Amino acid sequence: MIVDLLVAMGYGGSHEDAENRLGGTGDGGVDGVINEDRLGLDRIYVQAKRYAAHVSVGRPDIQAVLARLWDTDRTKACLSPRHPSSAPALDFVRHLSQRVILIDGAALADLMIEHGVGVRVSRAVEIKKIDLDFFDPG
Template structure:
C-alpha cells in the first residue's frame, strides 16, 4: 500500500461515507467505505445500505465497502446484488477473518510447534 492511500472523512454519519481508499497513487480509482459498529443481535438493514449507495451515487463513485461488526439482513444482501455500483458487504465474522489473515489488530498469544519425522536423517547412505 502506498503512502496516504486511505483517509478517514468523518467520525459519524448515517448513510454517509466514513473513509476513502485510493487504489493507485494518483487517486484515479477510489473505494468509499462505510462502517457501522453494532452489538450482538443487531443487523444492518437495507435502509442503511441504500443510504450508503445514495452517497456513492452522489459522489459519482462506482465502488464501496460497507463494514459492520454485526451482520447484514437478507434484504440488504439482496439489494447489493443488483446495483450498477460494486458494493461489498463485510460482516463481523468476515472482518475478524480478514484481520487474522492480514495481522491487523490482532496479537499472537500462543504458537504451537508441530514436529514431523525427518526421513533424510534416518536414511542409509549407499
C-alpha cells in the same frame, strides 16, 4: 481500523494516504478512502456503521449510505456494519451494477485474524517431523 485492514490485505494506498479523508461533517458518507492498487487507478470508499447489538442492517440502511456515496460518481464501496445484513439487503447488494462488499462483525474478525490487524500471537506451536532424506544413505 478498516483502512488498516485493507492496507494489510494488499490494497495500494496506506493509512496515511486515507487518513486525510476520514469521516466527519461533510464527508459525503465516507469514513475512509483507499487506492485499489498501488498506482491509485481506482479507489474504494469505506463506510463503517455501528448498530445496536439487536439490529440487523436492512436494505433502507444500505440504500441511504450508497445514495450518499454515489452522488459523487463513486462506484466501489466497502460497507462494514457490525451485524449481519438482512436477506433483502444482501439481495439488493448482489444485484447492483456497482461493486459493494458488506463485511459484518464476524467476517471482519476473521479478516483481522488472517491479516494480523488488531491481534497478536499469544502462543505459537511448532510441529516437527522426521526428515527421511537426512537418514537416507544413498
